[in-house]
Amino acid sequence: MTAILIVEDDAKLAELLEGYLEKYGYQAEVADNFNDVMAIFERIEPQLVLLDVNLPKFDGYYWCRQIRKTSVCPILFISARSEQMDQVMALEHGADDYITKPFNYDVVMAKIRSQLRRAYGEYAQAGGERIHEQSGLTLYPERMEATYEGREVSLSKKEAVLLEALMKQYPKVVNRDSLLEKLWDDESFVDENTLNVNVTRVRKKLKDLGIENGIETVRGEGYRLPTDWKGAR
Structure with missing residues (x-):
């Protein structure tokens, strides 16, 4: 039950x-x-x-x-x-x-x-634990953790969802509307400023892992992980 x-x-x-x-x-x-x-x-x-x-x-x-x-x-x-x-x-x-x-x-x-x-239930993720890797960065969205070169940080649920969306689409740009939809799904209240806040927080978490400038802003479009990921440290 x-x-x-x-x-x-x-x-x-x-x-x-x-x-x-x-x-x-x-x-x-x-x-x-x-x-x-x-x-x-x-x-x-x-x-x-x-x-x-x-x-x-x-x-x-x-x-x-x-x-x-x-x-x-x-x-x-x-x-x-x-x-x-x-x-x-x-x-x-x-x-x-x-x-x-x-x-x-x-x-x-x-x-x-x-x-x-x-x-x-019917909309749940099938199979085992999801793991995403990109150039040494490993994300465990269900654990809300990320690791890079021996370092580890904890993420909030929203931070994990945001980072997962960017890693799944790498190196493509993920537009703001798509990110808002993933972050808040069918919530009645949506404020784009909260997306900016979460992007800033994920950038800080990546910096804590040793990755500088971990999320690139594409003006008028959205965000993406930089193509020179390994060099952005």
């Missing part, structure tokens, strides 16, 4: 979500200790997490980052915060979707089913 972890400090709402999920055949678990959400996550090993932003002690962004260190399971934020920046922060910290309160339970269920299909 598919396990879903609910991290929500509104006890009434958490109870309603739990009942709704169980009605549709899911195993719903409600977090009862907001000081150590990771302990609950590791015990339950859920296939999906519903995560509030406003939580005691540490907020949802913090717990999202902690989960992303060990898992790529879908994370859906559920929050009363409706500002665009809150949605941007959630996505950049590794979330897969952002649902604002009050919400329609049928919409929540549809989004849960969509994320589960994408992660484990």
